[in-house]
Amino acid sequence: MAGSISPMNGGSGTHSYARNSTWQRSGAAAVEDALKEAVMENLDLQKVLCDSKSNTFVVADLGCSVGPNSFHAMETIIKAVQRKCDKISLEFQVAFNDRIGNDFNTLFASLPEHGRRNYFAMAVAGSFYGNLFPSSSVHIAYSSASLNWLSKVPVGLTAEGSPAWNAAKIHYSGAPDAVARAYEEQFEEDMDIYFRCRAREIAAGGLILITMAAVPNRDVQHRMAHTLTFIEPVLIDMVKEGVLAQERVDLFNIPIIFPCIEEIRRLVEKNKCFEIVKMERLEVEGDAKNAVMHIRAALEGSLNNHFGNEIVEQVFERAIQHQHKLHSALMNTTSTGIFAVLRRN
Template structure:
């Protein structure tokens, strides 16, 4: 399992280096609200209850999760004329997530009760039929683990690797999505929604912009091997557990579960953005790199990354970032 995003509020923290994700969330704010306004039957969903529960799966440390939750709850308040309705938000992430920073930075004057729920969303997290909306943004690309049996010489990702490596990633993604949808089918009340934003590609041979960043980091590690700073086998045994699935593959896996109706699948695309690229990579992947290589090697990696950042910027500005927004309703 990958390590959580960098915690705290320091120079390399996710809280200060997640504007890429924030820009996507901001662009989708009205889309989130429309999904809630158009697809929820609140009277049927709540029945005799006066509490509406929203879960953010893979919340990290903020502030992006707060913006998304506020957008959803704003839509719910506009849709519902029930003055007694109260809101509960369950902020979920791995047990190693920096929940202290998350909870300490909760918005003042928020109109919901907040709870932290630690654990992988590739497993049960909540009681049966207790969640009304589950939200997941930029999280389902992370696999539950590195696929087994990889012979991935000098490659840290399936991009550019042999076909067998790509198949191993695809098999792991299918397994993980099966578990994810089975668990959410138990936890989400009939008529409830899952709102998903994730990176995806239009064809199997397309490269996602973030994968290009992995190739950049990979080139630095290979240079360190050539210079004798790093052993070849340490690079060979390292793989980043992230996948950018083909959009139609996502549809197939949802339909395979049979518990959710696909209300909407919308392609997302934005121009390449190289602003603060190294800092974003460090905030998101430093923990995963450190777990395998150690902090001393990782510090050298990012020193070299800064020295050669023009190469990364050139790649990122010439690529696009494709994604997908999905609205699912529990049958």
């Protein structure tokens, strides 16, 4: 499939996501106190446990990748629940979820030993744009940076003659309005599925905790969009030199969106199963260092699937040569996002 989605780079090597995910880690660290507060103030513990015949409290990380960012967030959430249920004896289960191709081996190999963590761990492979758990079996669901990924490339982007035909580009940034609308329509469809599935799986009184990159309004280009469009001229140069066919570039699109904050609010309210407890804007200081390595860790699998390993090696060799241009674009900028706390009605 053109522009198909692949998991983050696995393993623990030079190009791995585990070693090149400090941007995501900064976003998660920025909401650490907010996570604790959300659990302490908004989790309806009596309600979520009232119908349970077990003393097991389940936290799901939807889009966990390969760690280590996920482990810190899970520890933060569970410690807050423990403080809240001071007089209730609970055991904790963390469900680490990501796509089937995710490197769960690396995830579990780097998991803290049981004596150094306060939960049991399991893997749940599959898209969170679908059902993953039994009804009312999850008490807190957590998604960090993962909801920016669409379930698929929007319809029309790779069809010549379509209003959303996105020739010579790999994202909606700087593309015609029809391309941006196609991304928005796919995002609405995906989020409708996401909230319907979570409404079935999360116990009444339970929480969804979301952090994701977002923009204050549609007129603003997200800082991270620069990292995507940075790859475009590299590919076009390779086409001009005859290294790469124009058609291959025309058929490649990255299914990542940076939605408007009010659009996220609208989609939650449309579902009607969750109360918006908090929805606030985030600003995380930008770091241009090692930007190309971060891009590679996130996109190499998708690029490999479409262009092949030999081409991708050349893409990143060229990207390194021009990384100063990306650094200039990212310097002294902040990455905007959203932190949302939703409670199951």
